[in-house]
Amino acid sequence: ELKVEQNPLFLSMQEGKNYTIYCNYSTTSDRLYWYRQDPGKSLESLFVLLSNGAVKQEGRLMASLDTKARLSTLHITAAVHDLSATYFCAVVTTDSWGKLQFGAGTQVVVTP
């Protein structure tokens, strides 16, 4: 069974500093997603990573994928308050395209 682990589960960030969230998964996967969720809201798609070595950046967020290590990272540069949210990684496999297996989520709180 595909398992997805995120760490840390909680991250208290200081504004202006850099941080990384890690996402490990247990079996071969074909793509990895990062989502953001604000309290009481739905999931907003951030990145889709399709292949080994993929790197995508949007603003202060950068995501990368190492399929050999079964590891994705979400790097936050110079954290700002607006980035406070819960971040989820999710993985799919070719035999279950429509089934996202989510990590537990990382709750991020950015303080001055």
Next chain:
Amino acid sequence: KAGVTQTPRYLIKTRGQQVTLSCSPISGHRSVSWYQQTPGQGLQFLFEYFSETQRNKGNFPGRFSGRQFSNSRSEMNVSTLELGDSALYLCASSQWSGGTYNEQFFGPGTRLTVL
């Protein structure tokens, strides 16, 4: 393009009742997946429908069922509600193209409270 819509947004039921939730995917998306989100279990996959056929199913009891219509709209039904069914139910749609699914886009969710 309109996003994924879910109705109702909030629902309060009592134990033993049944409930039906509705999801309208993005136009052109033929795949609809359902997820349950709770503080204790996180985000869990319920089932996925593609062209009116259930393609994948999660580990939920038979009280949870779903269907998809020819216009790709989907419904999920929970019978004999239990307190533990209180959750945010999210539906997501995606497009099949080039032999693979594209990313899943999520609706706003239905918040179900069982009393």
